Amino acid sequence: NAGVTQTPKFQVLKTGQSMTLQCAQDMNHEYMSWYRQDPGMGLRLIHYSVGAGITDQGEVPNGYNVSRSTTEDFPLRLLSAAPSQTSVYFCASTSQGLTEAFFGQGTRLTVV
Amino acid sequence: AQRVTQPEKLLSVFKGAPVELKCNYSYSGSPELFWYVQYSRQRLQLLLRHISRESIKGFTADLNKGETSFHLKKPFAQEEDSAMYYCALKNYGQNFVFGPGTRLSVLP
Numbered sequence: 001n002a003g004v005t006q007t008p009k010f011q012v013l014k015t016g017q018s019m020t021l022q023c024a025q026d027m028n029h030e031y032m033s034w035y036r037q038d039p040g041m042g043l044r045l046i047h048y049s050v051g052a053g054i055t056d057q058g059e060v061p062n063g064y065n066v067s068r069s070t071t072e073d074f075p076l077r078l079l080s081a082a083p084s085q086t087s088v089y090f091c092a093s094t095s096q097g098l099t100e101a102f103f104g105q106g107t108r109l110t111v112v
Numbered sequence: 113a114q115r116v117t118q119p120e121k122l123l124s125v126f127k128g129a130p131v132e133l134k135c136n137y138s139y140s141g142s143p144e145l146f147w148y149v150q151y152s153r154q155r156l157q158l159l160l161r162h163i164s165r166e167s168i169k170g171f172t173a174d175l176n177k178g179e180t181s182f183h184l185k186k187p188f189a190q191e192e193d194s195a196m197y198y199c200a201l202k203n204y205g206q207n208f209v210f211g212p213g214t215r216l217s218v219l220p
Binding site: 004020028031033035040041042045046048050058059090094095096099100101103105 | 114119120142146154155156157158161163198202205206207208209210211212213
């Protein structure tokens, strides 16, 4: 079972570059979300989606864009990377009938 | 506002000693609380949820609404319990509010 798959696992960007973090799930979950994990701050919600074509902002959305064209995929775009976006990014999925969220393995992003 | 606090950044105990990871929350309404664990270089995974009142890997957690706490306990810590532990509150929809995490280190 693949579950939630994130690519890449590691990435180094220069300030100002753009990139897309990929997230895919094969559990037919309608709900997907992106979190960033920073030391001493836990995980903070960036964006989330309750279904294909529907997205909304979380706690820390600035500098990030998302789209949800299919149930399976929920990419996170950094339009112009900044050092403050250096973090570990986690994608998660769940369904209305579930109580837990399933997480990807994370993408460690460094912006220099 | 919904908030989860975990006062200890790092907790070190010896193998076989009892362990308690503290979690407090603020939430208006009936909270749904969880403990997630992240072992070294692995993804977050659910450890337990308060509604199940279950014991996983010897860990238990009781929701105390009066003290707004959901502390995680284990009577005898094992070295394989060393990990990062996050207390989480289910927020609107299917979103979670996570605490800052406590790193548990079980010493031999």
